[in-house]
Amino acid sequence: MSDSSPLPPVRLHTEAELARDALSTPLLSRAARLARWAGPDTRVDAGGGLVDEQLPAAAEALGLSGDDAAADASEAWRVAVDAGLVEVVDEDEGTVTAGEDLALLTAGSPHDVLAVWLSAVETVLADASVPDLDGLVDEEGEVDLSALDWDPAGEAEFLDGVLGNLYLLTAGEDTPGAPVPLPALAASVIVPSDMGEPTNDVLEQVSDAMMRLDDQFRMLEPVGFVAYQPVDEALMADADEEPAAPVDDTDVSRYGMVRLTPLGLYGMRARLLEAGYAAPAVGDLADKGADALLDGTAQFPPGAAQAETEQWLQRRESLAAARELLAAARGSDAGAPLRRLRCQQALSLVGASAEPALREVLDDAELGGLARVWLSEHGAVDVPAPSEAMVYWLTIDTVAAQLAAEGNSEELRALVEGLARQHGGFFDAVWRVDHPATADVLEAMGRLHSDKKVAKEARKAAFKARSQQGG
Numbered sequence: 001m002s003d004s005s006p007l008p009p010v011r012l013h014t015e016a017e018l019a020r021d022a023l024s025t026p027l028l029s030r031a032a033r034l035a036r037w038a039g040p041d042t043r044v045d046a047g048g049g050l051v052d053e054q055l056p057a058a059a060e061a062l063g064l065s066g067d068d069a070a071a072d073a074s075e076a077w078r079v080a081v082d083a084g085l086v087e088v089v090d091e092d093e094g095t096v097t098a099g100e101d102l103a104l105l106t107a108g109s110p111h112d113v114l115a116v117w118l119s120a121v122e123t124v125l126a127d128a129s130v131p132d133l134d135g136l137v138d139e140e141g142e143v144d145l146s147a148l149d150w151d152p153a154g155e156a157e158f159l160d161g162v163l164g165n166l167y168l169l170t171a172g173e174d175t176p177g178a179p180v181p182l183p184a185l186a187a188s189v190i191v192p193s194d195m196g197e198p199t200n201d202v203l204e205q206v207s208d209a210m211m212r213l214d215d216q217f218r219m220l221e222p223v224g225f226v227a228y229q230p231v232d233e234a235l236m237a238d239a240d241e242e243p244a245a246p247v248d249d250t251d252v253s254r255y256g257m258v259r260l261t262p263l264g265l266y267g268m269r270a271r272l273l274e275a276g277y278a279a280p281a282v283g284d285l286a287d288k289g290a291d292a293l294l295d296g297t298a299q300f301p302p303g304a305a306q307a308e309t310e311q312w313l314q315r316r317e318s319l320a321a322a323r324e325l326l327a328a329a330r331g332s333d334a335g336a337p338l339r340r341l342r343c344q345q346a347l348s349l350v351g352a353s354a355e356p357a358l359r360e361v362l363d364d365a366e367l368g369g370l371a372r373v374w375l376s377e378h379g380a381v382d383v384p385a386p387s388e389a390m391v392y393w394l395t396i397d398t399v400a401a402q403l404a405a406e407g408n409s410e411e412l413r414a415l416v417e418g419l420a421r422q423h424g425g426f427f428d429a430v431w432r433v434d435h436p437a438t439a440d441v442l443e444a445m446g447r448l449h450s451d452k453k454v455a456k457e458a459r460k461a462a463f464k465a466r467s468q469q470g471g
Contacts, residue, residue: 007168007171007272007277008168008280008300009280009281009282009301010170010171010265010279010280010281010282011281011304012265012269012281012282014110015109015111015114016110017262018263019110019111021224021261021262021263022113022114022117023113024224025222025223025224025263026222027075027076027222027223028079028083028116028117028120030072030076031077032085033061034058034061034062034076034077035085036098037058038096038097040095042095043093043094043095048081049078049081050074058074058076058077078123079120079223080099082120082123083099083116083123084099084100084102084116085101086102087099087100101116101119117224117263120223124219124220124225125220128215128216128219129152129156129216131155158189158209159216161189163260163268163271164268165185166180166260166268167268167272169185177260177265178259179257181252181255181257182213182214182217182258183255185258186206186209190206191206210231210256211231214230214231220264225263225268226260226261226264227258227259229253229257230256231255232255235254235255280296280300284308286308286311286312287315289324290321290324290325293312293325294328294346295335295339297342298338298342299405305342306349309342309345309346309349310349313350318353319353321350321354322350322354322357325343326343326358326360328343329342329343329367331366332366332436333436335404337404337437338404340367341398341401341402343370344370348377352378355380358371358374358380365393366397368390369393370394372386389433392433395430396435396441399412399416400435400440400441402415408447412444416449417448420454420458427457430461431464432465438465438469439462439465439466439469442458442462443458
């Protein structure tokens, strides 16, 4: 991802909902319980970790049992310290007290709670980038780092890349929040985009990445960052072993499925913003002017653009909103046609009380066409018919907006072919239209039209238009 390119807009839950989710995550709730459990006799080591002798009591306080109880309690304690729920008072003595941020979980605002949760997430992400150290302990009980092929910065970058791609997939317009198969996610950061058939070496790298991600997503699930269906253990069994039950080799979910939770989407966006990315969220523009709304939603997918516009309109009286939108839609710059298209779409959400604003611009060269469309669609009476010049100007403006929004899409191709078919002598007249985009639109029509003869007419008209404009 480029930090200069805006990411797709995401739809976030309210901070109140997200804060409730954060408080109910297993890891943060355990960390808070341990912070309240800690007392004068609690002792930590030089790194702030709970001393081994007190881990059983901590696990018992959390109601944990089994082989992983001590490890889970140790992780919860580490989160409590890193998130400011516990403060080390005396490093030499190893004494602790409740941290200032512990009170925020009960008395702070939703934003305060989410700030604490984000601190917990950073701790887990750092831990997830550390490899499994089992088997690397030497005879003296020390970890032999020389036997470990580990690049901390590279590992963190790999996980950030994976989570960034997961964010892009989660923010998608078609299937927002749909689980992503682990093989596809691993391949998205391993397989070069210009590679056709992956080589065996690349496939082996994808397989290795899947195993790393399986461990990492298992760690991220208790903090509420992801919802994860782990890799089927049977896939990692010895090839000579007979499976306990029949398996479906075509079931991609057996290889792991993951998605960002609503809380994870919020957290990932916060991290992206911190890293300098433009990561919009629906609702960001609700308190800004109409110019910011029309420009900001210019490249939004349709659903997100409508949701953003609906929130913007909810804060304004219909007539005043319509007037502000129409004023912002004026202009002859390259972005103006798309602004007018977004304006027209926004006005479709405004009720009949906005009619006076539309009548006020009936004689406006740039807005008169879209005003007539709106008034006709709303059943208004006494709407003057547009002149031929206005019809052609609106046609050029509409196609220019569609080009900016969609590029050379099949929908635009159909529109272009329909225009040429319905209007006899279309190209003889349209090249004369006094619109900054006339030549560009006619050139696009020449590219898009499937009939070679018509395409040639469009290119000739484009040449005339460019000559008329002095270009």
